[in-house]
Amino acid sequence: MDSLFKKKCDQVNLTLDRITNKTVLDIPTQRFNVPKGFKEFNEMIGLPIHPGTGEETEVFDYQVDYFDAWQNHHKLILNKSRKIGATETALRIIAYNCLVGNYSDHRVMIVAGNKQDVANRFIQRFKSLFYKGLTDLNNKRFEYEDIVIQEDSKSCIINGTYIQAYPANESVRGEENVICVFMSECAFINLIDDSKVYNALHPNVANIKEADFVMESTPNGKRGFFWANFDANSEYHKLEQDYTVSLGQLLDEEFIKAEQSNPRIDFQQEYGCKFTTSLSAAFKEDEIIFEEKEINMYEDL
Numbered sequence: 001m002d003s004l005f006k007k008k009c010d011q012v013n014l015t016l017d018r019i020t021n022k023t024v025l026d027i028p029t030q031r032f033n034v035p036k037g038f039k040e041f042n043e044m045i046g047l048p049i050h051p052g053t054g055e056e057t058e059v060f061d062y063q064v065d066y067f068d069a070w071q072n073h074h075k076l077i078l079n080k081s082r083k084i085g086a087t088e089t090a091l092r093i094i095a096y097n098c099l100v101g102n103y104s105d106h107r108v109m110i111v112a113g114n115k116q117d118v119a120n121r122f123i124q125r126f127k128s129l130f131y132k133g134l135t136d137l138n139n140k141r142f143e144y145e146d147i148v149i150q151e152d153s154k155s156c157i158i159n160g161t162y163i164q165a166y167p168a169n170e171s172v173r174g175e176e177n178v179i180c181v182f183m184s185e186c187a188f189i190n191l192i193d194d195s196k197v198y199n200a201l202h203p204n205v206a207n208i209k210e211a212d213f214v215m216e217s218t219p220n221g222k223r224g225f226f227w228a229n230f231d232a233n234s235e236y237h238k239l240e241q242d243y244t245v246s247l248g249q250l251l252d253e254e255f256i257k258a259e260q261s262n263p264r265i266d267f268q269q270e271y272g273c274k275f276t277t278s279l280s281a282a283f284k285e286d287e288i289i290f291e292e293k294e295i296n297m298y299e300d301l
């Protein structure tokens with residue numbers, strides 16, 4: 001590693017524990033010369049491994065669409081089919097923005113699951129993108145420890161960016177200097193009123209106009225802030241990617257046919273981006289008939 005840079009790191013001597021809400025993130029920025037294109041960037045850091053073949057596989061066009069929407073709109077909702085590689089793409093987009101320097105001197109919040117240990121798995125997965133190290137466009141070699149300069153189970157520092165994982169609860173309130181919030185599977189927050197999480201999180205990006213606030217999920221009924229923001233004329237750019245975007249790529253046709261004919265699977269919701277009611281609901285939505293009637297006595301019910 002560049003010895004000057006290492007010296008600067010030592011001087012700063014900034015431990016993860018000492019970073020509080022009020023700290024200005026004066027962490028040295030490492031200079032990486034990385035390709036601007038998302039596909040080329042992924043070739044540089046190492047391509048995703050296809051779970052079916054075990055082979056490295058190129059990033060697909062619909063994954064580049066996710067990248068483009070993130071970079072252009074900043075406030076984004078992705079309504080997605082299961083298993084199309086969305087989380088992988090999101091973590092790679094965050095990696096891109098860290099390495100090109102778009103997130104330097106700022107904080108990134110990855111919000112996932114209801115427990116800290118579930119959230120931590122996202123940081124592990126994020127860090128694993130750098131296991132192979134990289135050779136940048138200047139032919140300069142960086143090993144893992146040159147890229148991830150500090151880490152613990154829930155956070156890491158990369159190129160002047162502090163990235164931390166949070167469970168989806170009110171602990172997400174009050175962070176400062178946040179340039180990116182990414183929420184994964186946010187229609188599945190296990191709360192009767194999940195708007196508390198959204199309301200705690202959203203002000204964190206209030207001070208930076210171009211900050212990224214990205215919500216990604218498979219639908220889970222007509223309820224919660226994911227549905228409300230996707231349905232409404234909200235500030236978010238809406239991107240919808242159903243199973244057809246990845247048919248023959250990450251989803252094979254036979255698997256999809258089997259899922260379609262499985263009565264225990266709500267295919268339209270899991271793979272078709274439709275907000276149906278949950279299969280665990282006592283009544284199906286189309287079985288409920290709305291009738292207006294004046295009710296004065298219990299017997300009128």
Ligand SMILES: Nc1ncnc2c1ncn2[C@@H]1O[C@H](COP(=O)(O)OP(=O)(O)OP(=O)(O)O)[C@@H](O)[C@H]1O
Pocket residue numbers: 048049050051056057058059060063080081082083084085086087088089185218250
């Ligand atoms: N372009 C790609 N080529 C090959 N494999 C990929 C590609 N993109 C993602 N993958 C792999 O596909 C698998 C599923 O990815 P991921 O978990 O990101 O999907 P998802 O849409 O978030 O799924 P879920 O519905 O479970 O949240 C992972 O093993 C991931 O590494």
Ligand SMILES: [Mg+2]
Pocket residue numbers: 086087088184185
């Ligand atoms: Mg996912």
